[in-house]
Amino acid sequence: MKHDIEITHPANRASRTSAAILLASLICGAIVGLNSGNNARAASTPDRGPQWTTDGQLKLPQGYHSWIFLGSPLTPHGLNDGKAGFPEFHNVYIQPEAYQTYRRTGEFPEGTILLKELQLTKPGTFADGSRVEPSGRGYFPGKANGIDISVKDNKRFKDSNGWGFFNFGHHAPPYAQTAAVQPKEACAGCHEANATNMVFSEFYAPVLDAK
Numbered sequence: 510m511k512h513d514i515e516i517t518h519p520a521n522r523a524s525r526t527s528a529a530i531l532l533a534s535l536i537c538g539a540i541v542g543l544n545s546g547n548n549a550r551a552a553s554t555p556d557r558g559p560q561w562t563t564d565g566q567l568k569l570p571q572g573y574h575s576w577i578f579l580g581s582p583l584t585p586h587g588l589n590d591g592k593a594g595f596p597e598f599h600n601v602y603i604q605p606e607a608y609q610t611y612r613r614t615g616e617f618p619e620g621t622i623l624l625k626e627l628q629l630t631k632p633g634t635f636a637d638g639s640r641v642e643p644s645g646r647g648y649f650p651g652k653a654n655g656i657d658i659s660v661k662d663n664k665r666f667k668d669s670n671g672w673g674f675f676n677f678g679h680h681a682p683p684y685a686q687t688a689a690v691q692p693k694e695a696c697a698g699c700h701e702a703n704a705t706n707m708v709f710s711e712f713y714a715p716v717l718d719a720k
Contacts, residue, residue, distance in 0.1 A: 587638030
């Protein structure tokens, strides 16, 4: 019986081996590149959730001016018999991730930070504290004067409807780098009695509910 025997030239075997090695190298390189890209993207994505010290204090967030700006309510002394509790502009920011979740669900997710940067009005020239600028008579932003923060965390703050409130200083910068949660009667009680689900959302409706 006659058998056909394929004889492969050594040069052809070497060529096939080199091609296989090259293909394996390209595949490995692509996998490594993909993983490196993922790692690089992960490293470049900021962790904008609340950061805590070992004793449970909140760390002052960084880069919050790049967050979503929600609004700026104002209750000046001149319109409150000189006794406004917070006579500054209340510039309120939220992390982009929490904002996007709210837009999808209508609820603030766990880990939401609402950061309120207080900003003084420029010195007034009228009895009510207002002044005249090129745009007309009114109240105009001046210097920064404090930071307050509220954080949603149902486990940490179950006794105050899932929100904790923090004061990093009511004065010009620099501010405290960490802050302990405020007693319920200092902030949470007012929000519980007057706000919707602990947030004065109506003041930020143009941004929260934007179409």
